Amino acid sequence: MAKRADHDHGKQQEEESPIIPATTLRRIERLSFHLSPLGPVSNRADPGSEIQLLNCAGKAKKIAVNKDELSRIMRGRHRDVQQKVFDYFKSRPELQTPIEISKDEHRELCYRQLVGLVREANIRPFKYVVEDPSKYFAIAEAVGSVDMSLGIKMGVQYSLWGGSVLNLGTKKHWDKYFDRIDNMEYTGCFAMTELHHGSNVQGIQTVATFDPVTDEFVIDTPNDGAIKWWIGNAAVHGKFASVFAKLMLPTHDAKGVSDMGVHAFIVPIRDLMTHETLPGVEINDCGHKVGLNGVDNGALRFRSVRIPRENLLNRFGDVSRDGKYTSSLPTISKRFGATLGELVGGRVGLAYSSNGVLKIATTIAIRYSLLRQQFGPPKQPEISIIDYQSHQHKLMPMLASTYAFHFATLHLVDKYAEMKKTHDEDLVGDVHALSAGLKAYVTSYTAKSLSICRESCGGHGYAAVNRFGSLRNDHDIFQTFEGDNTVLLQQVAIDLLKQYKEKFQGGSLAVTWNYLKESMNTYLAQPNPVTSRWEGEDHLRDPNFQLDAFRYRTSRLLQSVAARLQKHSKNLGGFGAWNRCLNHLLTLAESHIESVILERFIEAVKSCPDEGSRNALKLVCDLYALDRIWNDIGTYRNVDYVAPNKAKAIHKLTVYLSFQVRNIAKELVDAFDLPDFVIRAPIGLQTADEAYSQYTQLVGF
Structure with missing residues (x-):
C-alpha cells in the first residue's frame, strides 16, 4: 500500500506540474542538465533521495588521466634529485624517523640524517643555493617530506646561516666559509x-x-x-x-x-x-x-x-x-631594506615546502576516504565516505588548492632564481612582496587544512601513526617564522597601495600588479547588468570570467581602503588610520594573492602539453576559482557583480565540479608521486588492501 501511495503521489505531482510556467520548467531543465551529475531533473527516479545522489555520483563522466604523465608534469625538471633523496632514505631505514622519539634523540637523528645526506648520498644543497635555487628548493621539499625537522635544520644550515654568508658577505667570506659550510664542518645559526x-x-x-x-x-x-x-x-x-x-x-x-x-x-x-x-x-x-x-x-x-x-x-x-x-x-633604511631583500629565500622556501606538507595531508585523507566505507542504502553495500557530498565539500576544494599552490609557488621559485641571477631592482621588489604574500597565504591555508584532514579521517586520523598530529604540530610554526603572517600580509598591502598611487601618477608597475594598470578602470566600472546574470556553465568555467572576478574584488578593495586611509589619517594620523583599516588591508592582500595564484594556475593549464592532464588541470582549476568566488559571494552580491540566480548557479556548479574531481581524486593525489615510506601513514598507502594490516602491525596488534 505504501508503494501504491507513493506512485499515486508521484502521478498527482505530474498531473499538477502544468501550473508551473513553461519558461520556469525550461530553466530548471537547462540548469539541471548543466549543473547536476545526474542529468535533467525529469530523469531522476527520486530527486529528493540523497542516497541516489551518492550512488550516481560515481557514474558521472570521468576524465581519462594518465597518472604517470600528470606526475611528470607535477614533479617537473628536478624529479631526479628528489628521487635521489627518497632513494637514500629508503636505503637507510635506520635514518627514518620513528613514530615515538624523545627530543634529544630526535635532534641527534636529524643531525645524522643531514650529515648522511651531504656526505654519503653526496647531495650538496649549498651549491644549489648559488647555482640553481629552484633545485635547492626541490631538495628542501623532498627532505621536508621525509622529516619536517630535517627540512628546517637543512634550511637553517644552508639557506639561513649559509645564505647570510653568501648574500650579505663578500669574496673573503665565501673563500673562507663556503666549503666548510657545504660539508657540514661549519655548522651555524x-x-x-x-x-x-x-x-x-x-x-x-x-x-x-x-x-x-x-x-x-x-x-x-x-x-x-x-x-x-x-x-x-x-x-x-x-x-x-x-x-x-x-x-x-x-x-x-x-x-x-x-x-x-x-x-x-x-x-x-x-x-x-x-x-x-x-x-x-x-x-x-x-x-x-x-x-x-x-x-x-x-x-x-x-x-x-x-x-x-x-x-x-x-x-x-x-x-x-x-x-x-x-x-x-646612503641611508640606514635603504641598507636595511637591501639586507632583508637578500634574505627572502627563507620565505620562498617556506611557501614551497608548506605546499609539500599539504600534498602529504591531502594524499592521506583522500586515500583513506576512498578506502573507508560507512552506511549506505538499505540492504546494499556500504559506500565510501568520499561519496558523501559533505566529504567532497571538505576535501575536493582543498585538493584543487594544493594544485593551485603548486604552480604559484613554482612560479615564485622561478622568479626568485631570476632575481638572484639578474639583480634587477624591479624584480627584487616584486619577489619581496610576492614571497611575503604567498608564504602567508599558503602556510595559513595549510595549517587550517591539516585539522580538516585529521577530522575527515575520524578516529583513525587521531592515531599518531597516521601522522596528522605530527604534521600539524611541525607545520604550525610556518605561520610565524620568516615573518609573522599578519605582518607579511601588511607588506603586500603596502606595496599594493604604492602601486595604486603610482598608477595615478603615471609611474610604471611591477609585473605582478600589471592588471591594476591595464584594467583598473574596467574593474572599477559599474558591473554590467547583463553579464552579472549570465549563468551558463561555459561562462562560469571561462578563465576570463574567473580572473576578472578575482581582480574586480581586489581592485574594489584597493580603491576603498585607499579612500578610507586618506579619510582617517586626517584625524588619527598615519599609524592610527592604518590600524583602523587593518582588517580591510589584510583582506585586500589575501584577495590579491588569490588573483596571482589563479593567474598562474590558468597559465599552467594552457601550457600543459598532454591533453588528458590538461583536461584534469582545467577541471581542478575551475573548482579552485569557483569555490573561492562562492566563499566570498557576499562581496560580489553587495556590489551587484553577481545576480542572485548567478550566485545559485555558481554554488551548484561548484558542487558538481567537486563530484567530478572526486572521480579522479585518486589519480590526482597519485600524481604527487610520494612513496609510501615518505607518506608513512598506513591509512594513506597506495595499496588499499595493505592499509589495515600495516596499521594494526604498526600499533603492535
Missing part, C-alpha cells in the same frame, strides 16, 4: 630574532661596537629583552652564528657613538675542536616545543664577545681600519 623583538627587526637591541684600538667588534646583549631567542642549531650543534646587531661607531658627537643600523656579523659560539661554548657566549636550550623537536632551538646572550673586523658581513656597509664607515647605500 641565524641569530636575528630576540626575546623582545621578532618581526620588528629594526628594533633589535643587540649591539656591535667597533673598537679601533684592537680592530675588533664587541658584541653585547644589553638586557634580557635582547637575548637571541628561538635560534635553530644553537642549543646543540651550531659552531657559528650570523648575529644581527646595531653597528655602533665611536664619534666625537654629543652622544659619543654613531648608530649605523642593523648589520650581520659572523660570531663563533663554540670551539671547533672541543665544541665547548666560547668565553662570553651564554647558550641556553629553548626546550621542548609544540613541534619540530628535531631542531635544537636555543637562546644566545653575548657578554663583550670580541670578533675581528673582517667578521662583519660587509656587502652593504663596511668599516675601515681607522673606523670610517662606507656604503653604496
